[in-house]
Amino acid sequence: MMTTWTGRRARLMAVASTALLLAACSGGTTDDGKDAAAGYDPSAAVTITWWTGQTMEAEKVAESLAAEYHTAHPNVTIKTSAGAPTTDDLLTKLSAGFAGDSYPDISYAFGSWAGELGASGRTQDITSFVNDPSFAWNEIPEAARLTATSAEGKVIGVPALVDNLAIIYNKKLFDAKGIAYPTKDWTWQDFRDAAKKLTDPGTNTYGTAYSVSGSEDTTWHLWPLLWQNGGKILDGKKPAFNSAAGVTALETLRAMAVDDKSMYLDQTDEKYMPLFASGRVGMVINGPWSLLDPLKTSKVSYGVSVLPGTNGDHQTISGPDLWVLFDHDNANQAGASRDFVKWLTSSGTDAKWNLAVGNLPLRTSEKSSPEFAAYVKEYPGGQEFFDNLANAKQARPTVAGYEAMSRNVGDAIAEVLQGAKQPQQALDDAAKKSEGALED
Structure with a gap:
């Protein structure tokens, strides 16, 4: 493989x-x-x-x-x-x-x-x-x-x-809490509500998870939310992700991580899928490579559904x-x-x-x-x-400097989800740091 x-x-x-x-x-x-x-x-x-x-x-x-x-x-x-x-x-x-x-x-x-x-x-x-x-x-x-x-x-x-990215959910955990499985009509509020219900501090179970390593795994999970809210990553060669759409997107994630405490924060990129496979996380947003490892070798009963939508827009990222x-x-x-x-x-x-x-x-x-x-x-x-490939309607910009920008955005997301900064400040800081790399 x-x-x-x-x-x-x-x-x-x-x-x-x-x-x-x-x-x-x-x-x-x-x-x-x-x-x-x-x-x-x-x-x-x-x-x-x-x-x-x-x-x-x-x-x-x-x-x-x-x-x-x-x-x-x-x-x-x-x-x-x-x-x-x-x-x-x-x-x-x-x-x-x-x-x-x-x-x-x-x-x-x-x-x-x-x-x-x-x-x-x-x-x-x-x-x-x-x-x-x-x-x-x-x-x-x-x-x-x-x-x-x-x-x-x-x-x-x-x-x-x-x-592409989609929701992968644990059927057993959903059934235990009496929660209906994700559908093609789910909104981000539906996702948040389910994550709260799935979270159980007594069993150390989280509703969902997110990487805060600052890598591209951190960054590219934000882009579908940005696009669904009408935003864009760049305007020409200038950062545009710190728009109102970007702030709304990051606030959606911050609310689950900081306010609800329903989001497991993975410092490494490597833990959240094994935790899902072991029944400790109810939902993850991840890609088809997960079907090979660790899901194929686990005993977890899972399902896959499109990303939650914003005003009916269920865009994903490839x-x-x-x-x-x-x-x-x-x-x-x-x-x-x-x-x-x-x-x-x-x-x-x-x-x-x-x-x-x-x-x-x-x-x-x-x-x-x-x-x-x-x-x-x-x-x-x-x-x-x-089937979800049809929802991948945009792409990350193919420009020199994306690598550096990605690290800056990843760090910004990690700071927000760990409660160190608010979305607007973090994204503005990332945009300023990225300007030089994108203009070279």
Whole structure:
């Protein structure tokens, strides 16, 4: 399987020095407008390097797929490796590779890195390639397509994985308190009321939970609430999350954490899902990776429902990861890497990749496949997460500086939920700290 939140999903925690190194690597590098694959000869002998960013089990699947592609295209040799000890280390490894001219042709990347990687000047512009009708670009969820696209409209990669956030609830705890299960009509007030009823200090049980580590796990859980209230993350390159909509969003969370004390505050990102699986938390807002670990190995009886809504708006967020394609000034390498990624993300091959390792399918055309039927049978709640992709209507901005901004917002949320600051002050402080990083 692909790594879970503590590995793959503890995304966006790369240190500021990595972002600075990427920025330094981009110095003097400009996009000359030339197609990196211009003059590509599909019959030429070529070797491409693929950093999969995967754990051992998924890496074996990747190696088998590379071998399958090579059998069909014997002139193309694919050198496959994880690329780094963990997925989180890939950004540092890539930035060092840019400095030493030893970076791959294709690499797995967290979607939050897209802005930094695009600013490096090393990525291919594959906009025309993916917009060719044969690619079926529109079969991939819009939020994932937006993540792969820079603010200037340049597509630098292809989604490797799609997901979203939804409510996961413990049926046994709901039944014990006589609370009706979450529905598609739930509001945030419904969520808050249920969390209060589920909380029991006597048994040390909480109604819900939230990460206050300050990582992207802290930050991206706020964005759906911001969007549902009509707010936006940025206005151009300027922070806009500290608007009235942002304050309302954060106050919704603060009330549960501070006033109701119905929210378990996880300092690490790593505790709240095991606590849910053990019956100590009634509801969590999390993604489909939870169906693999820890829910698949637990005995908890759970259900999945869309996020609570604001005035009927149940927007969620998708945190897609990407296959980013890099330019080595070699048309055959560029062309071969494009062709391989097109094959890898096709509906037929994706069923052997994402569905095989327990992830949602990339493409809507896979919903009627036998592999998807097997997936939803093996992972209860998978169908609900797949359907919830329709509620992922916006994406985190693909801009350099998002990483630094995310840490600032994450710290602000943590301060508010722990009672140290009020929402407006905390978000204003985060916005001020983020201005420089976003303007660079």
